[in-house]
Amino acid sequence: MTNNIIITWFFWHFYEAPIFLLGVWKNFIGFSVELFSTPLLLKTFFSPWRKYNWSYPRGLDVGKILETFTSNLFSRLLGALVRTGLIIGGVLFQVFILVAGLAVLVGWICLPAICLAGLLFFLRII
Amino acid sequence: MASSFNLGDTDILQAQRRADSLIFKFSGVLKNICLALFVLSLFFTGLSFLGVFSFVASIRILTFFIVFFFIFSELNLFLKTKVSNPALEKGLAEAVQQGSNQNLAEFLTIESVEIVLSAIKFCRKRKLTEVPASALLYGALDVSKQARYIFSRLGIDIVSLQGNIKNSLEKYKKDKRFVEFFPEDFNLAMLEAGKVAVDRNRQRIEARDILVGISSLEFFEEILIENDLKIEDFRNLTLWFDYLEKKLKERKSFWSKESLSIYGSMGRDFATGYTITLDQYSIDWRRIVKNWVFKAVIGHGQEIEQVQMALAKPQANNVLIIGEAGTGRDSIIEGLARRAYLGKSLPELNHFRVVELDMVSLLSQINDIEKVESILDQIFQEAFTAGNVILVIKEFHNYVGLDESQPGMVDISGVLGKYLKIPEFKFIGITNYNGLHTRIEKNPSLLNLFEKIEVGDVTEEETMRILQNLSLELEPRYKVFVTYPAIREIVKLAGRYIPSKPFPQKGIDLLQDVIVYVSRSTKDKVVLPEHVSKIISVKTEIPVGKVESEEKETC
Numbered sequence: 001m002t003n004n005i006i007i008t009w010f011f012w013h014f015y016e017a018p019i020f021l022l023g024v025w026k027n028f029i030g031f032s033v034e035l036f037s038t039p040l041l042l043k044t045f046f047s048p049w050r051k052y053n054w055s056y057p058r059g060l061d062v063g064k065i066l067e068t069f070t071s072n073l074f075s076r077l078l079g080a081l082v083r084t085g086l087i088i089g090g091v092l093f094q095v096f097i098l099v100a101g102l103a104v105l106v107g108w109i110c111l112p113a114i115c116l117a118g119l120l121f122f123l124r125i126i
Numbered sequence: 127m128a129s130s131f132n133l134g135d136t137d138i139l140q141a142q143r144r145a146d147s148l149i150f151k152f153s154g155v156l157k158n159i160c161l162a163l164f165v166l167s168l169f170f171t172g173l174s175f176l177g178v179f180s181f182v183a184s185i186r187i188l189t190f191f192i193v194f195f196f197i198f199s200e201l202n203l204f205l206k207t208k209v210s211n212p213a214l215e216k217g218l219a220e221a222v223q224q225g226s227n228q229n230l231a232e233f234l235t236i237e238s239v240e241i242v243l244s245a246i247k248f249c250r251k252r253k254l255t256e257v258p259a260s261a262l263l264y265g266a267l268d269v270s271k272q273a274r275y276i277f278s279r280l281g282i283d284i285v286s287l288q289g290n291i292k293n294s295l296e297k298y299k300k301d302k303r304f305v306e307f308f309p310e311d312f313n314l315a316m317l318e319a320g321k322v323a324v325d326r327n328r329q330r331i332e333a334r335d336i337l338v339g340i341s342s343l344e345f346f347e348e349i350l351i352e353n354d355l356k357i358e359d360f361r362n363l364t365l366w367f368d369y370l371e372k373k374l375k376e377r378k379s380f381w382s383k384e385s386l387s388i389y390g391s392m393g394r395d396f397a398t399g400y401t402i403t404l405d406q407y408s409i410d411w412r413r414i415v416k417n418w419v420f421k422a423v424i425g426h427g428q429e430i431e432q433v434q435m436a437l438a439k440p441q442a443n444n445v446l447i448i449g450e451a452g453t454g455r456d457s458i459i460e461g462l463a464r465r466a467y468l469g470k471s472l473p474e475l476n477h478f479r480v481v482e483l484d485m486v487s488l489l490s491q492i493n494d495i496e497k498v499e500s501i502l503d504q505i506f507q508e509a510f511t512a513g514n515v516i517l518v519i520k521e522f523h524n525y526v527g528l529d530e531s532q533p534g535m536v537d538i539s540g541v542l543g544k545y546l547k548i549p550e551f552k553f554i555g556i557t558n559y560n561g562l563h564t565r566i567e568k569n570p571s572l573l574n575l576f577e578k579i580e581v582g583d584v585t586e587e588e589t590m591r592i593l594q595n596l597s598l599e600l601e602p603r604y605k606v607f608v609t610y611p612a613i614r615e616i617v618k619l620a621g622r623y624i625p626s627k628p629f630p631q632k633g634i635d636l637l638q639d640v641i642v643y644v645s646r647s648t649k650d651k652v653v654l655p656e657h658v659s660k661i662i663s664v665k666t667e668i669p670v671g672k673v674e675s676e677e678k679e680t681c
Contacts, residue, residue, distance in 0.1 A: 005144065005209075008209075009208075012207070013200075013204075016208070020207075027382065030386075031383075031387075035392060035393070036391075037397075040393055041396065041397075044396075044397045050396070050400045051398065051399030051511050051512070051513065052399070079396075082396065083396060086392065086396060090393065111200065114193075115193045122187075122190045122193070
């Protein structure tokens, strides 16, 4: 460790800590993807809602076939609708994580300048 | 042995001096004060809108406190992450290999440096000609929180121990002026501490490593013998401390992948089916294991692996766990549930819900056998279609191979059998040997659908660790402090006097009884071995502990 604490602090504040924050940011991005599972939602977009699925009857009962088809169609549409909501929610959350992460990172790097500006403001210089 | 230990020109000593400087030392407290004052000034800024204060002045004060909050927070963070941990030129393992030629002082933590400094200060004050290893113990008890915690757990009176060490140090050779000389026992202790730190995958020598290093020396052994303890006890306790520290660190690191994975996934649940009927009669182990803090599954690692492998097979995925009640059968389920929840199980099982079907509740609510079978069919159908359920039935032998219907028992083999053949249906039955032989083996075709996994014994060492973790959960609830000797006594006496139950259950039951006894029936706040003897005496009507030894003497 260098004897000069100022140089050590400079290195830590502007290099080591931002690398750590980038790691944390990456974890949160991974968490937001995992929480909403957007890729899985897209993959199963038209799958029946909560696996509600009706089997088609044997024989040629057109009424029953149509009824089952309609039920299954609604199940899939309902699934798509709810998934759309969650995908939108997920995208918004991911955008928030991206923006918040960037804000924290920029805020951290600018923290010394922010503190200096704050002190100058307090001392009525600004 | 030539001494190479030299704290004088090390980076860690410099770090310790910096950490001890006013600006760093009080940064944590000042940070909190500034935050509190910032919140208070927010209130005054609000009042400034009513014209009570000048708005600009209140904003300036607000800015002042938030700026200093940032400054002290940064200083505190800088101290904890950088200043306290200066870069090392080489690894501790390499240094330990070089043995006495290497200056191990470089590898101390700040707390360990403070222990050495306290020892040196003590010897300097008394003008001793050397800094013996016993001075290290004195220093550890003087300045180290870790050391004080460990000795409190051992049930050793710290003040009295410090007094004894002080008296023994007074007998050392004195001179006109102090000489900073580290004798052979000091260097041996440091080398041993370094080895312990390497064994425990640490880059630096912690305070507890120094204590373990000293523990093999004669004077320390005498202290342990006086307190009816062994070196192994001391080592075990420091290992437990390692575990505690790891758990607390994990808990604090809210940003880590593991901590964030606790929140699960909404999207993944949408791809699975509802289990409405199952939810009415079941316990979802996912909800229980997600909130674990100190708890961990100890022992049965091999059985959990076997269960995972069996459930992940491409064909039949049914497991029969066979073991006597109290051997930790449930902990296998808990371990599986925790691993699956955190995504640390096999890919085929990750994020599955482990759901226990509460047959007792189901049968107590519905008497009609046909209705029970119809509901069970619905439950199994839901578990199968949901696509993320591992179904568990405890005391499985109560529900198969019955000759005739009995209250609270029903034969479900017919309903269950057709699902057990489906590869996507994952099922775990828990039974004991008697149940296996008398009931389940009566139906060989059903038994063939299962992979049998026998539950091995939990050792006394594993029981100790289970009880240590359990005591951490029970201590705040009952407002008592459980000492290590008390836990050791529980394992010893439970093994000797309670043959009817297996470990770890008999240990768990006894620990709970002792804690309740101390908390509710005595004025004591510390659970000691005497309390354990008392409870065992009451339970078994056999005098044990002090009473036993007194009786032996009179004979």
